[in-house]
Amino acid sequence: MIDFKKNILELVFPRKTTCNFCRREVFGNTALCEDCKNSLPYNDGFFCFRCGRKTPNPTEACESCSGKEWFVEKARSAFCYDAPISYAIQKFKYENGRYFGEFFAQYLFPLYLKSFPACDCIIPVPVSEERMKERGFNQSLILAEYLSEKTGVPIYDDVVYKKRETEHQVGLSAKERLNNLSGSFAVKHGKEIEGKICLIVDDVLTTGSTANVIAKQLKKHGATDIYLITVASVGRKYTAKTSDKNKG
Numbered sequence: 001m002i003d004f005k006k007n008i009l010e011l012v013f014p015r016k017t018t019c020n021f022c023r024r025e026v027f028g029n030t031a032l033c034e035d036c037k038n039s040l041p042y043n044d045g046f047f048c049f050r051c052g053r054k055t056p057n058p059t060e061a062c063e064s065c066s067g068k069e070w071f072v073e074k075a076r077s078a079f080c081y082d083a084p085i086s087y088a089i090q091k092f093k094y095e096n097g098r099y100f101g102e103f104f105a106q107y108l109f110p111l112y113l114k115s116f117p118a119c120d121c122i123i124p125v126p127v128s129e130e131r132m133k134e135r136g137f138n139q140s141l142i143l144a145e146y147l148s149e150k151t152g153v154p155i156y157d158d159v160v161y162k163k164r165e166t167e168h169q170v171g172l173s174a175k176e177r178l179n180n181l182s183g184s185f186a187v188k189h190g191k192e193i194e195g196k197i198c199l200i201v202d203d204v205l206t207t208g209s210t211a212n213v214i215a216k217q218l219k220k221h222g223a224t225d226i227y228l229i230t231v232a233s234v235g236r237k238y239t240a241k242t243s244d245k246n247k248g
Contacts, residue, residue, distance in 0.1 A: 041082040052076040071215035075228035078107035105146030120196035190221030205233040
């Protein structure tokens, strides 16, 4: 399925000759021009060991995730959720920019090798039927397909499903996100994950609530360790803003 999509998209967006971001001409087998490559907000330097969010100093648990019950062993992201990656993710997710899936996977693959033990399966965060009709695709599944192709780790895309539609998470506080997600995910074919190390794949880590709810369900059905990999993670400033928006 990936090859068919790739062939069609190559005709529309020739990534080998134009930059994925600015569309300037590039030479050689590269997706970005040098200017755009240098402007990417890489999640380098210090980060929280638990959630993978960029921090001023190394820490076991940052302000955004300390004090919470975590079912994810650790999470890592390739980028910070800043421009131009934030714009690329929005195009990928809301404007049918599926061609970004392969680009993002080029950064997820080395991050996986560097950060996690060998996983037994990849679990893409599912979307509801309504969201699937609205967008026409699941962006997490696209990322999972490309990452599976590079790692050889199989995708278990029928293990977790979304039981009910939820409100859009954008703008919700951490507590509101958790309430919004309560009872929204369930596991079927639970025998498939017994004793397995699972890698959850998603586009963005904000508070981590979505992955944590899924991880809790996976562990209830016998999964041993759960890891999370995302394209980007939002900074402390953003999570503090959303968490405090209803105060006062």
